[in-house]
Amino acid sequence: MQRRENGNSARNNSAKLERKRIQSLRKNYERSVAKNGEPPILYDIHEMIGKDKVDQILTSGTEFDRVSPINEELTVTIDRLSAHGDGLALSPAGDRVIAVPFSLPGETVRVYPYAAERLYLKARLVERLTSSDMRRDDLVNCRYFGTCGGCQYQMIPYEQQLELKKRVVHNAFKNYAKLQEGILPEVLPTMGSPATMAYRTKLTPHFDLPSSIRKGTAGDDIPHVPIGFDNVATGRVMDIEECPIGTPTINAALPQVRASILERIKTYKNGATVLLRDSLPDFDASESVVVTDHKATVHEIVGKTKFSSPAGAFFQNNRSIIPLVIEYIEQQDLFSSDKPQYLVDTYCGSGLFALTLAPHFHEVAGVEISAASIECAKKNAELNGITNATFLAGNAENIFANISYPPEQTTVVIDPPRRGCDDEFIKQLVALRPANIVYDSSA
Ligand SMILES: C[S@@+](CC[C@H](N)C(=O)[O-])C[C@H]1O[C@@H](n2cnc3c(N)ncnc32)[C@H](O)[C@@H]1O
Numbered sequence: 001m002q003r004r005e006n007g008n009s010a011r012n013n014s015a016k017l018e019r020k021r022i023q024s025l026r027k028n029y030e031r032s033v034a035k036n037g038e039p040p041i042l043y044d045i046h047e048m049i050g051k052d053k054v055d056q057i058l059t060s061g062t063e064f065d066r067v068s069p070i071n072e073e074l075t076v077t078i079d080r081l082s083a084h085g086d087g088l089a090l091s092p093a094g095d096r097v098i099a100v101p102f103s104l105p106g107e108t109v110r111v112y113p114y115a116a117e118r119l120y121l122k123a124r125l126v127e128r129l130t131s132s133d134m135r136r137d138d139l140v141n142c143r144y145f146g147t148c149g150g151c152q153y154q155m156i157p158y159e160q161q162l163e164l165k166k167r168v169v170h171n172a173f174k175n176y177a178k179l180q181e182g183i184l185p186e187v188l189p190t191m192g193s194p195a196t197m198a199y200r201t202k203l204t205p206h207f208d209l210p211s212s213i214r215k216g217t218a219g220d221d222i223p224h225v226p227i228g229f230d231n232v233a234t235g236r237v238m239d240i241e242e243c244p245i246g247t248p249t250i251n252a253a254l255p256q257v258r259a260s261i262l263e264r265i266k267t268y269k270n271g272a273t274v275l276l277r278d279s280l281p282d283f284d285a286s287e288s289v290v291v292t293d294h295k296a297t298v299h300e301i302v303g304k305t306k307f308s309s310p311a312g313a314f315f316q317n318n319r320s321i322i323p324l325v326i327e328y329i330e331q332q333d334l335f336s337s338d339k340p341q342y343l344v345d346t347y348c349g350s351g352l353f354a355l356t357l358a359p360h361f362h363e364v365a366g367v368e369i370s371a372a373s374i375e376c377a378k379k380n381a382e383l384n385g386i387t388n389a390t391f392l393a394g395n396a397e398n399i400f401a402n403i404s405y406p407p408e409q410t411t412v413v414i415d416p417p418r419r420g421c422d423d424e425f426i427k428q429l430v431a432l433r434p435a436n437i438v439y440d441s442s443a
Pocket of ligand 1: 313314315316346347348349350351352353367368369370373394395396397415416417418
């Protein structure tokens with residue numbers, strides 16, 4: 001009798017925990033949709049499972065349930081890649097998508113689904129049974145690839161990676177702009193980066209602090225604290241001692257930065273994100289150094305334009321491609337008219353687009369939420385002898401009340417943070433109807 005009661009209470013407890021898990025996932029999902037819009041994988045799910053079935057699952061409120069084959073090893077064939085680079089397969093019952101990192105379309109793989117997300121299961125790759133023609137494992141250039149969550153595509157030749165990225169842009173137009181196939185804009189080939197390794201001028205490894213250190217109970221028995229990036233299968237931080245996509249300067253500094261944190265680990269109250277920024281020490285220097293202080297100023301030269309910016313603020317991370325992006329914008333027919341042309345750089349950071357493009361325009365104006373970046377943008381204008389640029393600190397949409405440029409002579413550059421533009425910004429942009437829009441997406 002007693003044993004049966006214990007069994008019932010354990011079952012009740014686990015049902016309660018499951019309800020809590022689903023409530024919390026549902027809340028997080030709603031919050032994320034409100035902030036970032038629907039996740040791209042949802043559109044793959046709709047195509048793979050079918051709209052009717054998705055509607056059925058949503059109506060029954062079971063979209064987060066741990067359905068079969070959760071926690072069972074099985075063999076699946078990958079149908080496609082998600083926008084984030086995971087291989088996607090359909091579950092045997094056809095009611096869930098299974099997301100498998102480091103797998104490619106056409107590959108048959110043994111997988112272990114371990115977590116239930118909304119309408120899909122996250123799975124670990126156990127074994128690859130067949131290989132895609134696209135796969136070139138000899139191209140992988142990192143000892144952590146396949147474990148670290150930082151890179152997804154190293155086993156794919158770069159030309160094919162560019163094709164995949166073009167597809168992501170096409171799908172973004174199709175799914176988010178809600179345009180019919182017939183009027184979808186043609187997406188041109190993706191411009192490759194001159195450097196595909198050793199290009200990142202910023203790395204931000206992080207660490208979590210074990211509770212014994214947080215609570216001060218560790219004494220001399222300090223556990224090892226991994227400093228690096230998230231392990232794709234466990235979600236826990238793994239040690240990263242080198243990162244081949246980081247610049248040589250950053251990689252040279254990484255061991256010392258890690259060691260100095262470990263030496264002081266007891267002084268931290270919580271985990272932290274570590275900044276390593278490759279910067280010129282000054283504009284005459286020929287070699288860069290690493291800056292770790294968020295409040296320090298970093299220096300960069302793009303073409304002939306000099307930039308100082310706060311180390312903790314945004315600056316494009318791939319030094320090799322910035323001049324090509326600027327050149328590409330210059331090649332578009334934005335300022336050849338007889339009438340004076342104007343440029344508005346929204347989300348302007350320390351003035352990258354406004355200042356590199358200023359010589360082509362009658363006037364340029366930039367807006368940016370970070371006051372420290374705007375201070376730098378103003379100083380950068382002075383530093384480069386640019387006198388036709390004004391900068392405003394504030395929300396991007398504030399710029400519309402502050403400019404009086406004729407819309408038909410105005411180009412707007414939009415380079416928002418990862419989550420994109422606010423609705424208010426879009427509304428005002430649409431109302432302005434500028435002659436040209438240049439959109440630079442970090443997503
Ligand atoms: C992707 S960065 C682009 C910066 C700059 N264009 C560059 O290339 O260096 C996006 C910038 O938008 C800024 N930002 C974020 N939210 C904003 C908002 N609501 N209004 C204006 N700027 C914002 C961030 O501080 C960041 O500097």
